[in-house]
Amino acid sequence: MLFNKHIAIVSILILMFALSCDDYSELEEDPVASGEADFSTYIAVGNSLTAGFQSNALYESAQKFSYPNLLARQFHAMEQFTQPLISDPGIGGRIELTSINPLGTTTNQQQGQPINQGEKPFENLGVPGAVLVDYANPNNSGMLKERATDPSHPAFNPFYSIVLEESELADDAPKIHDQVAKQEPTFITFWLGNNDVLGFVTSGGEGQGITPPSQFAQLYGASAQLMASTGASVVVYNIPDVTSIPFVFLLRSQLEQRGAITFNETSQSYQLVTEQGNFDIFINVDGTPQVMRQDDFLLLRAQSYFAQVQAGNVPPPIQPQNAIPDNLVLDGNLATQGVPDSELEQAAGAVAQYNASIQDIASSSGFALVDVNNIFNQIIANFQSNPESGGYQTNGLTLQPVPGSLFSFDGVHISNRGAAVVTNETIDVINEFFGAGVERIDVSDIPQGLPVVSE
Amino acid sequence: MRRIIATVCLIFLGSSSAFASGFSIYEASVRANGMLGAFSAYADHASTIFYNPAGLGGMEGLNISAGASIIAPRSSFRNMTPLAPHGAKYEMKEQEFFVPNFYATYEITDGLTAGLGVYAEFGLGTEWDQDWAGRASSTKASIETITVNPAVGYEIANTGIGTIRLGAGLRAIAHGTVELARAVTDFTPEGSFSLEGDLKEPAFGYNLGIMYSPLQEVTLGFTYRSSIEAEFEGEAEFNNLAVGFPETARGGTKIEFPASYVVALNVKPIPNLTLEADYLWWGWSSYDELVINFDQPIPALASPESPDGSRINNPRNFEDSYQIRFGAEYSQFGVEGLTLRGGIAYDENPIPERDVDPTLPDSDRIEFSGGLTYAVSDHIEIDAAYIFIRANQRKVEDTRSGIDGVYNTYANIPSLGITLNY
Incomplete structure (x- = not known):
């Protein structure tokens, strides 16, 4: 009798265990309202700014916060968006913090390695060092193949073969557009042209020359035509004024x-x-x-x-x-x-003409335009009128146009949070131009990720 | 008897933390668990020391109760931050917390009974993977406490308007630990911070109660538990943070455990059936911030609030909350010595949306319970209970921690105990 009661008790306990249930719901949300755009295959074209290059190196921890990656996250299209990741401390010689007070930095001599080359083709096609001619490459004028594949070439750039597929570079006259077209994009962001003047600026006018504005306009027009032929929606960025970088x-x-x-x-x-x-x-x-x-x-x-x-x-x-x-x-x-002798005038004049071309071509091609130049100029003006607390106000933060805030330690490339700002400015343009409803990022959620020396 | 107490004490020392609305634990007695804690006008069990010390009044002889609950919470998070792919799912690490309880009462003179309770009334334990999206907010949070609660109760039987019982106790948090860990993502490579603190000294509070029975079948109960401020101190570690951090520092924090009160009604409408309804109020608004003080300046933690970085201030902003608990007990099933119980409760969470973070992914809950007591002999009763807690799916956006997403939480709480009456 007692035994049966025990069985009853145990049975009740087992029954109660069985009644407990599991996680019952799945996250179901409305898809992002894309308006007239289609975010399903997003391809990003650009240079180091697009690649997520920071503090003089391209490395995974920064690539995760590249503006195209952040944008893809806001499109909720992350599973299709891959980048050519490079292990920390990256390729380039990363500038790292050695002390906070007083501020000290050093350059890390170690190099990272590509870690996901098997995932090619990538959706982020930002190539550090890329110039405008690389996109359309008419008449093989930039000789991209030599710069990309010949280590003995004086302008050899290892990033092309990390970012692009080998089969594309095997072409006699390769161009970035071939890679883009092959991936059948529905949405393209395009930010090229900075290096057509930036190399001149960062070398103090002593290194690479400025692409003549008339040639720039031609190349930009050719690139726009090619992009338009894919049928994708396109967002282009203009070129920030050379004096608006902390460098x-x-x-x-x-x-x-x-x-x-x-x-x-x-x-x-x-x-x-x-x-x-x-x-x-x-x-x-x-x-x-x-x-x-x-x-x-x-x-x-x-x-x-x-x-x-x-x-x-x-x-x-x-x-x-x-x-x-x-x-x-x-x-x-x-x-x-005279204008021809002045480095600043040459660079500033070129940028102004580049931007005029970009605006014209974007408008005639039906592309949306992110006026980065204007945004950066406003930030600088706000900062210079009030160096203590001026800058870019967003999400309770004041980001200043200096290394360690909007910019990374190299003074040329944007930081994690700088990339989030570019992402938000892009989202505003997309929402306005395409009638989309993409949500902005809370910039304060983005970690600063300042590179520091390892122990 | 001495051996039993010694064994129970050993179990307590090995006890771990737990998880409930806010970070209270109301599962302080297996018998009360069966009625989902609707127990503050019940009186007829030694665990009344916790649920309402007035219930001690008139309790006869020597009563001992010991038991334990296993709290098994499960949480998942679906990401809506820009820190990881949208919708990415992360599971909180599965943990089971062993939460014991022990009570003894002894009738000193007619109507006056003294007792001692030992239980864990506050606790918390959440742990997430080291590389999960919210790691900068939390990878581990744990609070453990053990409360020792000596109490007395007195019964005034013939007042002319019914029976009145009064009780009071001293609540001492005698053992406690706090553990917090998170990643530091503002630097590359990422580092991590952890603090493991122990209770600096016992922290004291009290509990009071009154029960009034105008009729034998009706009891009204009220009990109040004070807040308790406890100070924790221990070692803070900074790992893989070469610039701006020391390797280790001493760190400390104060936690004010909230006050609460209960209004309860217990009715016996027919023989062998007891029904009870309890309303609980929790003063969670006392937990408005979690401040960690270090024994040295930490340049990398410098902020407008703490220019030398010797202090981190995490706003918590909890709000007062309530719970409604219903329980029933019936002992006439034709099986000699068997009593069955059931309960249902609604538990409002105290955390506003903006302040929900992965240290405690709280949400309003519905709870169900079943339980039983089987009298093996006149003196020995076996108690068992089972609680299932389902927290509402909670979607949080624009949070202070930045860890926006959707939390899903449930918990299973089986418990087993023994009650001895002499």
Whole structure:
């Protein structure tokens, strides 16, 4: 009798266990409203900014926050969006933080490796270093094949073969468009052209030349035609003004703020502040020493030069024979130089003409345009009028156009959060242009991911 | 008898944390579990020390009750952040928490009874994979506590308007640990932070209760449990964070465990049937922030609120909440010595949408229970109960932690115990 009762009790307990149920619901949400666009096959075309290059390297932790990847997430199309990932610390020589206070950085000499080459073709076709001619490659003019596949070529760029399929590069006259077309995109973002002027700027006008604006317009038109032929919806980005990157504008204003240099209103020249008084600073312009003026910018790379000057290892640039080397300065003396001689004028003029072409071609091709140039200029203006708290306000954050905030440590490429800002600006354009309903990103949710030295 | 107590104490030392609305645990007695905690006007069991110490009044002889619940919560998260693919599913690590309880009462003189309860009234345990989308918010959170609750109750039998019982107790959190861990994603490579703290010193509060029975078949109960502020201290570790962090630091935090009160009605409409309804209020608004103080400046944690980074402040912003609990008990099934119970409860969660995070993916719940007692002899009764908790699917957007998504949570809580009456 007692035994039967026990069986009854145990049975009840077993029954209660059995009644407990499992996770019962699945996440069912309305698909993203895409309006007149179709996000089902999204392909991103571009250069290092599109690839997710940061702090002088292309590495996985930053690639995860490339603006195309963030955009694809907001399209809820992530399972189809792959990128050519490279293990940390990436390829390029990553700039890493060594201390916070005082701020110190170093360059990591180690190189990462491609980790998912088997997943080709990729949807993010951003190639660091790519120039506009690479897309349409008319008449094999940029000789992409040599730059992409011949390590002995002076302009060899390893990223093409990491990003593009081997079969595409095997072509006699390869072009990025062939890869794009093969993947039958329904939606394309296109941000090329920065390197057509940026290489000139970052080398202080000493390296790569500027693509002539007329040629740029031709190449852009050819690229637009090819993209239009795919039937995809297209969003294009214009080119930020060269003075809106910290690589160009930051060091001079930092030195001014620190009181190391000052602008003399009377002589209209920049002067070095020393214990013996203030002396005009000389810069080397094409072999000729000249006094540094309002439109001459010290490139971020000159940081170590000024550190050496301060340490007494390099004579101060207050004598013509000790002028600051040409490749550390973007000179652009508007008043005294003709346009062809001024690096700043050449670059700024080219950018203005590029952007005019981009606007025309986008409009005639029915492409949406993200006016990055205008957005960056506004951010810089806001920041320079109020260096303490100015910048880009979003989601309770104030992002400043400096390394470690909107920009990564190289002063040229946007950071994780900078990419989120570009994503949101793109989303605004997409929603407006295509009548879509893509949700913006909360930029404060995006981790900063500042590279630091490992233990 | 001494051996039994010693054994129970050993079990307590090995006890682990648990999971309930907010981070309270109301499963403090197997018999009460059967009625889903609708027990604050029940009185007739030693665990009344927790549910309403007034119930001690008039309790005769020596009564001992010991038992344990196994709390097995399961949660999943579907991602809506830009940190991972939309809809990606993450499962909270499966954990089972062993939550024991022990009560003893002894009648000192006619109407006056003293007792001692030992139970875990607050606890929490959530753990997620190291690489999951919300790792910057939490990879592990755990709170364990053991409360020791000596109490007395007194019965005033002939008041002319019925029976009144009064009770009071001292609640001492005698053992406690806190563990928090999360990834630090603002740096590449990512690092991690963890804090393992122990209760610095016993933390004290109290409980009070009154029961009023105008008729033998009707009892009204009210009980109040004070809040308890407990301080935890221990080692903070910073892993793989070479810049701006020390390797280790001492860290501490204070947690104010909330006050609560219960209004209860117990009715016996027919012989052998007991019905009870309880309304519980929880003062969760006391848990408005979780502050961690370090013994040194940590430059990488510098913020406007803490310029030297020696303090992290996590807003919690819990709100007061309530629960409604119904229980029934019937003991005339034709099986000698068998009593069956059942219960149903609604449990409102205290966390506003903006402050839901993966340390505690809380949601309003519906709970069901069944239970039984089988009297093996005049002195020995076996108690068993089973609770199933289903939390409503909860979709959170625009959260402070940034971990937006959809949580699904349920829990199974079997429990087993013994009651001895002499």
